[in-house]
Amino acid sequence: xxxxxxxxxxxxxxxxxxxxxxxxxxxxxxxxxxxxxxxxxxxxxxxxxxxxxxxxxxxxxxxxxxxxxxxxxxxxxxxxxxxxxxxxxxxxxxxxxxxxxxxxxxxxxxxxxxxxxxxxxxxxxxxxxxxxxxxxxxxxxxxxxxxxxxxxxxxxxxxxxxxxxxxxxxxxxxxxxxxxxxxxxxxxxxxxxxxxxxxxxxxxxxxxxxxxxxxxxxxxxxxxxxxxxxxxxxxxxxxxxxxxxxxxxxxxxxxxxxxxxxxxxxxxxxxxxxxxxxxxxxxxxxxxxxxxxxxxxxxxxxxxxxxxxxxxxxxxxxxxxxxxxxxxxxxx
Amino acid sequence: xxxxxxxxxxxxxxxxxxxxxxxxxxxxxxxxxxxxxxxxxxxxxxxxxxxxxxxxxxxxxxxxxxxxxxxxxxxxxxxxxxxxxxxxxxxxxxxxxxxxxxxxxxxxxxxxxxxxxxxxxxxxxxxxxxxxxxxxxxxxxxxxxxxxxxxxxxxxxxxxxxxxxxxxxxxxxxxxxxxxxxxxxxxxxxxxxxxxxxxxxxxxxxxxxxxxxxxxxxxxxxxxxxxxxxxxxxxxxxxxxxxxxxxxxxxxxxxxxxxxxxxxxxxxxxxxxxxxxxxxxxxxxxxxxxxxxxxxxxxxxxxxxxxxxxxxxxxxxxxxxxxxxxxxxxxxxxxxxxxxxxxxxxxxxxxxxxxxxxxxxxxxxxxxxxxxxxxxxxxxxxxxxxxxxxxxxxxxxxxxxxxxxxxxxxxxxxxxxxxxxxxxxxxxxxxxxxxxxxxxxxxxxxxxxxxxxxxxxxxxxxxxxxxxxxxxxxxxxxxxxxxxxxxxxxxxxxxxxxxxxxxxxxxxx
Numbered sequence: 078x079x080x081x082x083x084x085x086x087x088x089x090x091x092x093x094x095x096x097x098x099x100x101x102x103x104x105x106x107x108x109x110x111x112x113x114x115x116x117x118x119x120x121x122x123x124x125x126x127x128x129x130x131x132x133x134x135x136x137x138x139x140x141x142x143x144x145x146x147x148x149x150x151x152x153x154x155x156x157x158x159x160x161x162x163x164x165x166x167x168x169x170x171x172x173x174x175x176x177x178x179x180x181x182x183x184x185x186x187x188x189x190x191x192x193x194x195x196x197x198x199x200x201x202x203x204x205x206x207x208x209x210x211x212x213x214x215x216x217x218x219x220x221x222x223x224x225x226x227x228x229x230x231x232x233x234x235x236x237x238x239x240x241x242x243x244x245x246x247x248x249x250x251x252x253x254x255x256x257x258x259x260x261x262x263x264x265x266x267x268x269x270x271x272x273x274x275x276x277x278x279x280x281x282x283x284x285x286x287x288x289x290x291x292x293x294x295x296x297x298x299x300x301x302x303x304x305x306x307x308x309x310x311x312x313x314x315x316x317x318x319x320x321x322x323x324x325x326x327x328x329x330x331x332x333x334x335x336x337x338x339x340x341x342x343x344x345x346x347x348x349x350x351x352x353x354x355x356x357x358x359x360x361x362x363x364x365x366x367x368x369x370x371x372x373x374x375x376x377x378x379x380x381x382x383x384x385x386x387x388x389x390x391x392x393x394x395x396x397x398x399x400x401x402x403x404x405x406x407x408x409x
Numbered sequence: 410x411x412x413x414x415x416x417x418x419x420x421x422x423x424x425x426x427x428x429x430x431x432x433x434x435x436x437x438x439x440x441x442x443x444x445x446x447x448x449x450x451x452x453x454x455x456x457x458x459x460x461x462x463x464x465x466x467x468x469x470x471x472x473x474x475x476x477x478x479x480x481x482x483x484x485x486x487x488x489x490x491x492x493x494x495x496x497x498x499x500x501x502x503x504x505x506x507x508x509x510x511x512x513x514x515x516x517x518x519x520x521x522x523x524x525x526x527x528x529x530x531x532x533x534x535x536x537x538x539x540x541x542x543x544x545x546x547x548x549x550x551x552x553x554x555x556x557x558x559x560x561x562x563x564x565x566x567x568x569x570x571x572x573x574x575x576x577x578x579x580x581x582x583x584x585x586x587x588x589x590x591x592x593x594x595x596x597x598x599x600x601x602x603x604x605x606x607x608x609x610x611x612x613x614x615x616x617x618x619x620x621x622x623x624x625x626x627x628x629x630x631x632x633x634x635x636x637x638x639x640x641x642x643x644x645x646x647x648x649x650x651x652x653x654x655x656x657x658x659x660x661x662x663x664x665x666x667x668x669x670x671x672x673x674x675x676x677x678x679x680x681x682x683x684x685x686x687x688x689x690x691x692x693x694x695x696x697x698x699x700x701x702x703x704x705x706x707x708x709x710x711x712x713x714x715x716x717x718x719x720x721x722x723x724x725x726x727x728x729x730x731x732x733x734x735x736x737x738x739x740x741x742x743x744x745x746x747x748x749x750x751x752x753x754x755x756x757x758x759x760x761x762x763x764x765x766x767x768x769x770x771x772x773x774x775x776x777x778x779x780x781x782x783x784x785x786x787x788x789x790x791x792x793x794x795x796x797x798x799x800x801x802x803x804x805x806x807x808x809x810x811x812x813x814x815x816x817x818x819x820x821x822x823x824x825x826x827x828x829x830x831x832x833x834x835x836x837x838x839x840x841x842x843x844x845x846x847x848x849x850x851x852x853x854x855x856x857x858x859x860x861x862x863x864x865x866x867x868x869x870x871x872x873x874x875x876x877x878x879x880x881x882x883x884x885x886x887x888x889x890x891x892x893x894x895x896x897x898x899x900x901x902x903x904x905x906x907x908x909x910x911x912x913x914x915x916x917x918x
Contacts, residue, residue, distance in 0.1 A: 266790050266791055267786070267789045267790055267791060268782040268783070268785075268786040268789055268790075268791055269789065270791075271775060271779075271782060271791060272782065274768070274770075274771065274775075275768050275771065275775070275779055278768035278769060278770050278771055279764075279765075279767065279768045279769065281764060281765045282759075282765055282766055282767055282768055282779075283768070283779070284746070284747055284748075285725075285727055285747045285757055285759060285765055285766075286747070286751075286779040286780040286833065287746075287747055287748040287750075287751035287752070287780050288748070288779070288780075288782075289748065345768070345770055346770060
């Protein structure tokens, strides 16, 4: 005999599960980390993970807005590399840290802007447009760097983007926190955020409602380029060099984080905070595997499996299936 | 029902019912079509034609009832299944593969082989033979994409012949054909029928039905409302049979007043607000001229594909006009995008609500204020309280069936979704509302409340354009333009139209 379960309890349980599942996954991973390595839960390790994550997090925030509109940006890793090269070059030529940073960010935002123009006016699918831009940005940075790498010795630059502290927080972390808060605010509370969700949810309905669809799309790619440039400044300051080899493959890490954070590649769904949780889920898994001494090749395999699992849980209705499985086993 | 009576050569439908999530699409459809005849299936959008076609072609199964062919009951599990039983459908959007040759398309799935390789010579030879059977002799090696629509249809027909189709379903095959090709197609269809094939022909064009078909069945609201033999019938008889029947009126009640829904506009046409001059859209719309007055409800009617929907899209900036001009309050305007039109006070209620009308994952509130974001934000920050208040008052005013304004649109019924889109334009305060098929896919109750909303809007000084292929809707407008094959065919004022809309239907051609 089946007994009637209290439907309200079940419903709220399901709702809770689907809302907080990302946090639960994060906590489970932290739990695993604590149990497998005594070094995991130390402030030094936490610092490592967060500093390492800042770069990917910035890329992922930019990527999130692009994916929110239903697009994708494959060029962010290459733009990051370009950013390190331009900043290293301009610093070497004697420009101040401020001028160098502003010039670098402007150039990177411009590359993002070009992505937007390709997508909006030439109607090239985002995947292809940004793939082409990946190649162009990478080639350009290789050409302008002309040697294998350029050292960075400007201490103010390094301090501002890597070693310094604001209010006791390492500067890369501070930058990432500020950017995340702005992104969260824009997505949730501004008209721009509303327009981007509408654009991703149904582009034709957004257009017919008179939203400036083309302008917003270009803006989104520009922001993604800008944030990739900002991430590049941090990378350059951390590594004390500019090189076209930095950051290759980072675009995939950023996309993975956005998707693990529950955004739909079709657009219209997700939020920046979940994206950040996605970044940390992936970073912690990597960190734990490093701590227990798994070599880098099996790490890749496990990372891939985690992405599949996470996406299945968040978008393929996995959470619902699991909760209905739980309710069934409780009935029996 | 005599299931296993004598073996006949007929196609028999017995008591076919179909429900989608509690909505009745077909009810008790009984239909007998003798072998070797051409049978016309007519009815308005949503009358159930396409559902019936889907059932016959195996794309859907009936909720109850059965299909018999030559006395044997048929049960399909897929369109392929239906094809294997000799039922072949040619849809409006042809299902050929553009980058394969004519011959490959005809024999796809059963290409003649020699060992592991294709036997090209045999393939081309057989393809030529199939085309010759239909009286056509074009190159079978060329890719389908280089063919005209008429030739592509011939390829589809050749495909069905090769598959030994017994029943051929044709869904408005002439909607994209120039007249000489139509005649040639009819010759072929008649020949096929005389050779024993049974054809089910879906069309609105009375002339065509008179020329081609043996019998007509009219569907309305999922039921067969009339059938007649074409032989000996006049054009008037056919029009009579096709007219919408009042569902409640018995046949003795000559309830003409009930047939015609109450008028949407006040009839007080004041000053000119918009005029369209020589509107053209590539290959679709040719030289359309008309005027629109403040407070008027203007209907643009015509068959599906006649261009009425395109004219509406052009007015609202959703489609860019190829040439011609629109004058708004005497001033020449050129809409580059819907945004331009909205700025000038023109809003669009699109035909395909799901694809073009709303953001499914967004709330009622967000969908309501979507066109008026600047009005609901300050320093770029959304004023959510104000938004919700506005949305709640619209929901109350329009009697929306919702539990809260934070419900997402995808969870609501078609009628409520349509009301939300309507409210978007009321909140925006548009002067001209362009509606494409405003009541398509909404239930009867919601239909009436849509009309009431339009009435209220027009009474308060708003101007409405309704592009519709439903006669009953055109009958309610102050003035009606009839479109046919991309051209403006006729114009009638409310009082010049008979209560059944015969004059409109006779110009649909």
